[in-house]
Amino acid sequence: MRVRSLFYFLGEAVKSIARNGWMSVASIAVVAITLFILGSFMVLNYNVALFTEDIKEQVQIVLYIDDDASEEEKAELQKQLVTHNQLEEVRFVSREEAFERLKEQLGDRSYLLEGYENEAENPLRDSYELRTAVPEDVPEVGREVENFPGVGHVDYGSGVVEPLFQFTGVVRWVGLAFMGGLAVTAIFLIAHTIRLTVYIRRKEIMIMKYVGATDWFIRWPFIFEGTILGLIGAVLPLLIIYYGYQSAVEWMQSNIIFISMIPVEEVIQELLKVLLPLGVALGILGSSISVRRFLKV
């Protein structure tokens, strides 16, 4: 394809998009909505994955020692834990260590802990952090160690984490189905827009054939038109997600302290790799359908 032809095709495609007005807008909008949903799910997915990693790295069971437990009870507890064959790791965390750790986690918000620094004011308890050899054993072992001597309270996150994963799983499937439907609609709308262009340009196409334009010379402007519609439809959700996610990250960081999120640049880089090709693919697919069916060359 020669460069001057390329400019010709682009020019014709842009003219068509402008001339088709609302049909172009509708095509772009449906592509944009489809890709926006996909993009949002990808963002959610990345963050859930990060969150899961965080959790896996964290201890699986935390056992808080009863403040009133006697030294004998504490010794017995330690013995039972260390000899438990389902436990891979048993780590004692003193309340001082726990306090330091919390302070570190809070980072520049550690002023929240002011006034609790001295030994007597420390609100935290001594604890054991336990890791099972097999993650699936967590609930069982968690229930078991609750009855060990000197135990105040046992925390095993499964009660919170599992429903969360189940929920995101359901949302993901519903979203995928919805997105599939929208993608079909997007292809259909683009095909319809291109069909309209073919109709408007039928006289031009006929003359082109008579004066010896090649089939591909006739087809390209329509393919370009579809591609541009798809591309604009991909850029819009990228912009929306960029600014939306950026403010979401800022809001999360100032309101919910413990959740870490993937930085916006990293997310957009990943989305670019997926949404742009998909938008272009939807556009090419839609226009190809109409070029094949309605453009008799």
Place this chain on the structure above:
Amino acid sequence: MIEMHHLYKQFGSDIMALSDINLTIDRGEFIFIVGASGAGKSTLLKLLLRELQPSRGVLKIFGRDVTRFKNRDVPYLRRNIGMVFQDFRLLSDRNVFDNIAFALRVIGASKREIRKRVPLALEMVKLKDKAFKKPDELSGGEQQRVGVARALVNRPAVVIADEPTGNLDPDTSMDIMNLLSEINIRGTTVIVATHAKELVDHFQKRVVVLENGFLISDRERGVYFNAR
């Protein structure tokens, strides 16, 4: 340049549009193809443009057998054939210059070529002063001149005109025919399908008569021939 030997074109199982056509057209000829509607004129022209394929027989254009043409070769065949239509087929959304330039643009001609050749074609049809008018600002005769210029601009070896004066009054028709004749004198082969009796008789060129798909007469310096 164009050779037909025992050429047949059949539609469906029983309609024979052309039967046993034998016709040779040499470089630089001016030829009228006449006949009533349905005699087979349009089918003949469509075969020349390879819009249709012959059912039987031989059709050679520029020495090449069109039945052996691949679809992707067809555009290059058509670049050597300038087409003039009864209804002009101009694009109403662009001016005369751009209508003519369109024929060059869509075969990938450069801007320089377009700037050089379009004015030459305009000069040929004497429309230099109307280059920037839209088609609907022109008379019918002027519009057909634009049509002729568009057919010529690519310097084809053959110009085929399908009822070029069908929509024009007699004086204007004579003008257009004179123009085609002038183009012929400059070396381009011209094929005119028509049933304008007065024009055919006036010009005294070769006349081929079709009737019911048969070639019933082929005469140098002929007149419009009506068998009935």
